[in-house]
Amino acid sequence: MIDLRRLQVLRAVEQCGGVTAAARALHLTPSAVSQQVRALANDLGVELLVHEGRGVKLTSAAHLALRHAHELFRQWEEAAADIRKHEANPPGTVRLCGFPSALTALLIPTASALQESNPAMRVHLREAETPECFELLLSEEADLAVVVPNANSPTLDDPRFDQSPLLDDVIDLLVPDDHHLAERDSITLSEAASETWIVAEPTSTEQHALAIGACTTAGFRPRIGHYATDWQTVLHLVTAGYGVYLLPRLVEIPAQARLRRLPVTGKPRLVRRILVASRKGSRHHAHLAAAGRILHGIAAAIA
Structure with a gap:
């Protein structure tokens, strides 16, 4: 059985561009990240990373493993949302992140409206620029992000994320x-x-x-x-x-x-152009769907 946590570490290496950066995003040491990737490579019986200069690069086998991993994580997010949708007004946590002006103008009002609609809900806010927002989504430290795409951002068809125009x-x-x-x-x-x-x-x-x-x-x-x-x-x-x-x-x-x-x-x-992003499949969660509706309403009022 493949350990999904090891797949998540490999996804972080891909997103962050290397072991050291992935370690920072996951709050691990570089040696711990390397150990997790080696363990996954042993599980799969293939080489996942090769040294290139001072860094490492993903092998073709790693890219194939990641393609399957993205689909697995999408299916899991959708399954979890399907299981939880039968609860009426359940308690829960929504973690929102975004760049400074989006936090002030969009996410704080969204958080207030969410808690007003469901006082049992906990909302956590985090200020982060676009590159960190995608890392936070991938490491599951954030559920929904407001971002401004740049030349290094994931493409709109990236299988790890749902991205849609906001404002x-x-x-x-x-x-x-x-x-x-x-x-x-x-x-x-x-x-x-x-x-x-x-x-x-x-x-x-x-x-x-x-x-x-x-x-x-x-x-x-x-x-x-x-x-x-x-x-x-x-x-x-x-x-x-x-x-x-x-x-x-x-x-x-x-x-x-x-x-x-x-x-x-x-x-x-x-x-x-401002986008709203989440992990692929996770937008079906009731809490995130509610947050998305409120966020789009606030953005529409501003526009």
Whole structure:
């Protein structure tokens, strides 16, 4: 009999890109992950990992084992949901994760509505950027994630996850209220080509790629003066006149802030696509189905 926990470890190695990263995601030591993979290889009678440079890569046998593993885990999620659906308003736990502005605008209201509808339900919230969200889903530390896909995200047809559109978050240009553009009703991005820009750190969030990609599409390379990731830091930098910033509408600005949001016109429309993701098959769980309905309702009200 194959130990499903060992298959889960192999799935984490695939998702995280290596043994060390998988160990971090699973809260294990790298040696423990390697031991689990070796034990699974012995169970199957095949080689699953081979050394490549300083790291390892999955063998063709490992990829085949994973294809079957993804189907097994999907079937298990659906079976568990089918068994539990006969309980009326059962107690349970739902674990939600998402990037900071989604947590504030979408997931906290979802958690409140879930607990109001079923006081016996426990809801856990976790702030995490998109790559970590998928790792949390795979390690079963989260049940539902709100993510912004990037170039390294799982594809929409990835057999491990259900992913569906949630919201197109419109992006505005943020300027100080005494900026020469502040009185405008709207702006094309190319009109801000000569401005000094504030952008997120390249490896921190999807915001960096979004800003660079938008400016490139508009026909210019932004002159980056400052890097900032924390929203409060961004707002203070813009207020002080250190540059302009592309700000998603999910991010709230304090009413007293001396800032102006300028809608960006032109095509393509400047948005960040937000998805809701869960483990394949798990969305049939009553708790997750309820969370999904509430979340989509909140997103629709914002849109």
